[in-house]
Amino acid sequence: MVKPTLFTKLTLAVLIASAGCGRAEGLVADAVKPLLDGTALSGGLLPQPVATEKIEPAEGAAGMLVPFEQVSDAFTLSGEDDVATFTFVLDGPQVSAGGTLNLAYINAVSVLPDTAMMDVEVNGRDLGGFSIASPNRTLTEKIAIPSEFLKAGRNVVRVRARQHHRVDCSLDATYELWTKLDPALSGFATGTSVAFADFDSLLAVRRNAEQRTDIRIVVPGVLSAEALNEVAPVLQSLILFLNRDDVTVSVADKPGTGPGIDLVMAMDRSGGATLARLGFEPAARGLSVQAGASADRAAVIMRAANLGDINAAVLAAVKGPMADGLKTGIFEKGRGVLPVDAGERRTLKEAGYETRVFSGRLSRTDFAVEMPADFYPADYATLDLRLHAATSPGLEQTAQLLVRVNDKVVKSYPFRNREGEQFDGKRIELPLRAFRPGVNRVELLAELPMAADAACRPEERDDDKPRFILLDTTAIEVPALARLGRLPDLAALAGKAYPYGGGKPFDLVIDRADDQSIGAGLTLLSRLALSARAPLNAKLAIGAPSEGTGRDALVVSSQNDFADLGSADKAAFPSAADINASVADLLKPDSVVTASVSDDARGTGSDTADLLQAFHNSTAQQENDLSFSARTQRWLAAASTNFGRWLNYQGDEGPRAAPHGEGALVTLSQMAAPGGNATWTVIKANSPRDLGAGVQRLVDPTVWRDLEGGTATIETASLSLVSLPAAERYVASLTDRSPGNLRRIAAAWFSDNFQIYVLLVLASLGVLAVWLGLVVPRKGVRSDK
Numbered sequence: 038m039v040k041p042t043l044f045t046k047l048t049l050a051v052l053i054a055s056a057g058c059g060r061a062e063g064l065v066a067d068a069v070k071p072l073l074d075g076t077a078l079s080g081g082l083l084p085q086p087v088a089t090e091k092i093e094p095a096e097g098a099a100g101m102l103v104p105f106e107q108v109s110d111a112f113t114l115s116g117e118d119d120v121a122t123f124t125f126v127l128d129g130p131q132v133s134a135g136g137t138l139n140l141a142y143i144n145a146v147s148v149l150p151d152t153a154m155m156d157v158e159v160n161g162r163d164l165g166g167f168s169i170a171s172p173n174r175t176l177t178e179k180i181a182i183p184s185e186f187l188k189a190g191r192n193v194v195r196v197r198a199r200q201h202h203r204v205d206c207s208l209d210a211t212y213e214l215w216t217k218l219d220p221a222l223s224g225f226a227t228g229t230s231v232a233f234a235d236f237d238s239l240l241a242v243r244r245n246a247e248q249r250t251d252i253r254i255v256v257p258g259v260l261s262a263e264a265l266n267e268v269a270p271v272l273q274s275l276i277l278f279l280n281r282d283d284v285t286v287s288v289a290d291k292p293g294t295g296p297g298i299d300l301v302m303a304m305d306r307s308g309g310a311t312l313a314r315l316g317f318e319p320a321a322r323g324l325s326v327q328a329g330a331s332a333d334r335a336a337v338i339m340r341a342a343n344l345g346d347i348n349a350a351v352l353a354a355v356k357g358p359m360a361d362g363l364k365t366g367i368f369e370k371g372r373g374v375l376p377v378d379a380g381e382r383r384t385l386k387e388a389g390y391e392t393r394v395f396s397g398r399l400s401r402t403d404f405a406v407e408m409p410a411d412f413y414p415a416d417y418a419t420l421d422l423r424l425h426a427a428t429s430p431g432l433e434q435t436a437q438l439l440v441r442v443n444d445k446v447v448k449s450y451p452f453r454n455r456e457g458e459q460f461d462g463k464r465i466e467l468p469l470r471a472f473r474p475g476v477n478r479v480e481l482l483a484e485l486p487m488a489a490d491a492a493c494r495p496e497e498r499d500d501d502k503p504r505f506i507l508l509d510t511t512a513i514e515v516p517a518l519a520r521l522g523r524l525p526d527l528a529a530l531a532g533k534a535y536p537y538g539g540g541k542p543f544d545l546v547i548d549r550a551d552d553q554s555i556g557a558g559l560t561l562l563s564r565l566a567l568s569a570r571a572p573l574n575a576k577l578a579i580g581a582p583s584e585g586t587g588r589d590a591l592v593v594s595s596q597n598d599f600a601d602l603g604s605a606d607k608a609a610f611p612s613a614a615d616i617n618a619s620v621a622d623l624l625k626p627d628s629v630v631t632a633s634v635s636d637d638a639r640g641t642g643s644d645t646a647d648l649l650q651a652f653h654n655s656t657a658q659q660e661n662d663l664s665f666s667a668r669t670q671r672w673l674a675a676a677s678t679n680f681g682r683w684l685n686y687q688g689d690e691g692p693r694a695a696p697h698g699e700g701a702l703v704t705l706s707q708m709a710a711p712g713g714n715a716t717w718t719v720i721k722a723n724s725p726r727d728l729g730a731g732v733q734r735l736v737d738p739t740v741w742r743d744l745e746g747g748t749a750t751i752e753t754a755s756l757s758l759v760s761l762p763a764a765e766r767y768v769a770s771l772t773d774r775s776p777g778n779l780r781r782i783a784a785a786w787f788s789d790n791f792q793i794y795v796l797l798v799l800a801s802l803g804v805l806a807v808w809l810g811l812v813v814p815r816k817g818v819r820s821d822k
Contacts, residue, residue: 475532
């Protein structure tokens, strides 16, 4: 009888007591088989492909395609083994009719087509899979789905891509592996068209050509502050119901064209005439849905007398026809995000992760941890990862688990036992400093090299021989947190809409009443409402913000570089088509710098600055000319800066940003309000056109999630995000004044100001030296003789 290894004992939750003989790998495969029954992996680690139809992308098919709700950055599956989850919404007739699942994809040329597979599940039921073999063009796989696999409402699609490199067996080569789905051509194809007649049907609205969800506010007449305050609660509720973070809001006096939603404000003062003029059917009082101006466009109509009626109508809709959509959408748990608070424990299963066996070289598992908005990140405690996993025998000594937080490696744990290891809640400490308020991206990377990898013979690879298993019982445990709202902090703004969430009243001030400026302000408000997962208590105003009021404010400003086009008559502004074309053209990256030219750049201000800089450069002392004390001060300053960067997980290259007007399309900054105990967040551009394009880029999910520091800039030429840390921070709120929280805040402050420890140690040594110098001569030396 062969003595079983630790890895052979692992039988998931109920099979740990198993013992027997044979290969460890075979026992693991047998152990996990019951767990995988009924899934895409039930046939083994490499199930045979089912018969699917390969077709070329067709423009005409998109009209009958119900899109996936997820945004474009979720459509890439990378590495040797990756999983993506998508949702789409169907009504009763569409469920009865059935249809096909269209997955249009292209993969990296480095992917080996002989073994690359895509496994597909719908609502937890196996649909088989297909080979990944389209490196040169987009290919669409169509998989028939019978009606019994579908349900009315949200349907969940889970795809798993398993792919290997053609010629390179190194760990670095796994980063070259990817398969990308086309969001415009992927979805559920049905012969039954969508009838926009209720709120649930809005979830099937397709995206426009820029792959964004277009919402147009249709407001007849003047764009007044009163009209905007009537729009705000309806818009935010609609955004939360859709649960899409790729929304672009525009404002006009007539409906839009193409896929999207028109939000029509038909107030009693002109409601009947407005609906008739726009070609909509008469609508009942309150909030209702009907077909839009075209087949792929919906209309949401609000009929009310005043703001009080609007709030009542929105509340009735949220508690009534919107309730199920909100529950299964933005408030649904298990979609990759773990909201946590002090003292809580959350498992990967709660984030939607399912236990998987891995047989490749680099296992990657990612999820998100949402920290409280007033969380103070510093080195006063650790967030613990409780690892439930196992490794197989035969791994190299370099095998290890890496933990990355917000794209920075913060922890490494080596797998030293070459006979295989089992981890039953192994504690891995993650520094709190690596996290930030709001959403944090966490990635678990298991590097699993074997000696056989050096030979690099893909034809000899045995994918039935597992190397690693990560259980869904793996958990994170959050310690007691220091709670102190510190600003500026754009990460807290992006992650939790801090300090504007929690029902706190604030002002949204837009300096000009043109369509683009107001559209930018409403787009930003919508994105913040999604971050807060609740409507924000914003009061909209047009003009300049008031100082000394004590109210927080979100200020949207465009410098008056162009003549005022008129704030009382929207007809004086360019047409909506011209505006959209202008913004779309501006968002296209260009090799030529197309930054807006500021007054300083056109005048003598820039020349003067250049002359002064040249003077300082020419008169600067060389390193060899400096005195010993000057060189010592410079070295100490550089050492302190480098240590601070290391402490805060910053890269070697420091943040950079050009002053606004020198390559900046739009600038977002946070500051203390002048003359009052409040916070202003100011988004500024050189013109309404720049403002609209800059905000559209800023709220892009891939950009929004990376906001941090005190100032963020979108560069005109590259459209890239550049962040600057806050020079100084101030306390915005302290709700917990308990002794425990004050102690943690003090510990966090000392960890930030680490130089004080050095001074305290030196001072203590000095006091000790003085004391010894005074006491020893007086007391003399004692001797037992």
